[in-house]
Amino acid sequence: MSVSALPYRQHNHDACIADALADARAICQRQNARLTATRERVLELIWQSHRPLGAYDVLAMLAQDGHNAAPPTVYRALDFLQQYGLVHRIASLNAFIGCTHAGTRHQGMFLICQQCGNVLELSAPDVSDAIEGAAADVHFRPDSVAVEVSGYCPRCVDHKDE
Amino acid sequence: MSVSALPYRQHNHDACIADALADARAICQRQNARLTATRERVLELIWQSHRPLGAYDVLAMLAQDGHNAAPPTVYRALDFLQQYGLVHRIASLNAFIGCTHAGTRHQGMFLICQQCGNVLELSAPDVSDAIEGAAADVHFRPDSVAVEVSGYCPRCVDHKDE
């Protein structure tokens, strides 16, 4: 299933991409969802790195493919991918990133490095439980939860001033 | 200090506003920050309800005052207010809300009702601790944390279908 390599460590990123695409195909097939060429290409572009991409970044990359797409094309593809849990939107960045827990029930927590821009998605049950608990205390019923932590990743925390 | 009335319960909201403004004046005075007329008015407008306001909503309200402001005026005021912890930005809504814990060290968690739009800010140490712990596990150093929970408040949870 999903790769668990930390984004800011050396790793075979081609494997990240390949795994993500394979997972996506399986997930969509299982649910009779159409992972069309455009959608798959957008997913692949999103996965080019562990840094979130803006919709217009994706658009520009599609243009380099020769695909002369307009904004709705990208937003529609991203909507689809989000719907099937293949990408997440990082609200604080207006950007999108591939889900590293696709296919599993999870509620992501995103660690965003201010220096290098990489984002690590964690599945943190302790955090989820604490949030559910705090919400329950005031009789609030959570539907979706976004936890976005901005800071410094282990690689950058030592080199902030260089 | 700050009022702790739940936003979706009946309460004397004029007191919310008055308290927020009084707190803001004290906080700014203590730090030699200039709570100018525009900034104070923006804070007051933000506090008109417990629903977050977009920057352009504030702009429109200023226009009703006869203050013919441009976007930067509002964004600058909001930046100032954020800097002194008087308002928070809700990234998932592109909107701003008055801080109910101004003056105290806290890291907010926002419960956003999808039905009525009210937002309750909680200071949840358990959540913060869990997040810090999860971040520490992967050697990530958090700088700022956003926890935005979308769901149904106690008043709306029972009336979803009406």
Next chain:
DNA sequence: GAGAGGAATGTTATAATGTTTCAAATTCGC
């Protein structure tokens, strides 16, 4: 293998949100 119906995409325009830049005014310490 037509043809109907729904899903997906193309296309154009526009809305909503946020920033840059430079000039003018205000405030503050002296």
Next chain:
DNA sequence: GCGAATTTGAAACATTATAACATTCCTCTC
């Protein structure tokens, strides 16, 4: 008062996201 720093005004612009409607593509049925 006077110079420096902060704050505000004003215009243009950049970025992000959506609306609306036409067209194409796929699938299912007959």
